[in-house]
Amino acid sequence: MKKIITLFTFVILITSCTGNDKFVQRNSIGKINKVMVVTKASDWNGDLGDKIRNSFGELMVGLPQPEPILSISQVAPNGFGSMMKVSRNVLVIGNGDKEDFFIKKNVYAQPQTIVYVYAKDDEGVIKMFQKHENEIIAAFIASDISMTQNLFKKRKLDESKYKTVQNLGVTLTIPDNFKTVDDTGEFLWLRQHLTSGIAKTGSNNILIYAIPLEDEEKVPENIVSVRDSIGAKYIPGSNPETMHMITEEAYTPFTSEITFNGLKAFETRGKWEVKNDFMAGPFLNYSIVDKKNNRILVFEGFTYAPSVNKRAFMFELEAIAKSMKIQ
Structure with a gap:
């Protein structure tokens, strides 16, 4: 006892x-x-x-x-x-x-x-x-x-429903408050509507796509032209005939070489704008050199949140990006 x-x-x-x-x-x-x-x-x-x-x-x-x-x-x-x-x-x-x-x-x-x-x-x-x-x-x-x-x-989207994610053979953790804007099988655009404070009129956005790997040495210098071509093709403004997303011409983006889940990659931070319009904001681009599949795999996050600080929004997009792995 x-x-x-x-x-x-x-x-x-x-x-x-x-x-x-x-x-x-x-x-x-x-x-x-x-x-x-x-x-x-x-x-x-x-x-x-x-x-x-x-x-x-x-x-x-x-x-x-x-x-x-x-x-x-x-x-x-x-x-x-x-x-x-x-x-x-x-x-x-x-x-x-x-x-x-x-x-x-x-x-x-x-x-x-x-x-x-x-x-x-x-x-x-x-x-x-x-x-x-x-x-x-x-x-x-x-x-x-x-x-x-x-x-x-804890609130992860079901990746299996995205044609582009499946075709590219990647996995990543995206919260379920992101909704589909476009999913062609080659290009994915997801959007999260911001709901707090003044930013409730804004959004966080995710783009995922791949381009052929042609010259590894020229990858960093081509990042801006690639994203501008994607903007012209897939991301229109209020008037699709004259407006689309481009890299802000007055601000030079900063690109650095990094290791992304064991692969050579380039992180680019800069500002985007809509040509012939007044929309603008920051973007974060990861261009990953995937030699095995002879491609550049691209994850981009961009935010539109006028009149509020954007560090926290961009950090969430960075966390999502860094969850991405090639299967």
Whole structure:
């Protein structure tokens, strides 16, 4: 009987330890692209804070309004209590016994990414942050991409009903609030009507298609001409005779080479507009070199959301794009 009572008491202790994350994982909280920085107020108001703000505050390419890559807030270490510890993205930075940099997942909540940066003195902390800043930003963005994709999986569209997706032999996770605009078997256009705030008159859009692979070296320089030809063929304005989507002529898109699910690809961010009309917005284009199938596989997302910030909309399109895999 004594053993039974002891075991029962132990079980009660285990199930009631909500403060011990080894036993209970709380749900994390926090907006997309938002990071909480845990550091002393003196550091935050000094050179270290300036370095963090300048790094995370770099403007996202291709947006019509200036928006930072990541938004940040600060809390002192003694204020990093139970409520703060459930933040999804956390940077803990300051003085320690030695130089150290590491990343941990799901420490106090789930999903959660915490980046730790330490050095022996203030100058060393700044150097450690600068040394790893690209890795730090990439970790937080990847964490939010994964979280967003997991949310979309819970309300995923049935891919089997799209001729183009089936013909191209790809899989991807698209939430079920996207509706079909066009599905020719060679070109897919899906649209999500935005329902919040001023943006309720706008939309998020997805385009998926492929073109023949002719000269791999010329892929990046041909991205604009390819998307303009697709716009002329498939994406008309209010007057199809004189209006169609083009790459905004006054803004040069930014293209970078990346690895996309193991394949060479090019990410292009820029602005689109409708020729002879006043509609415009940002776009995100992934042109993937698929040598096995002798083609360039293209995923493009573009947003029309006048008078509102668009970072969150573009981030959702990026998460959808990065879920795409060739079967």
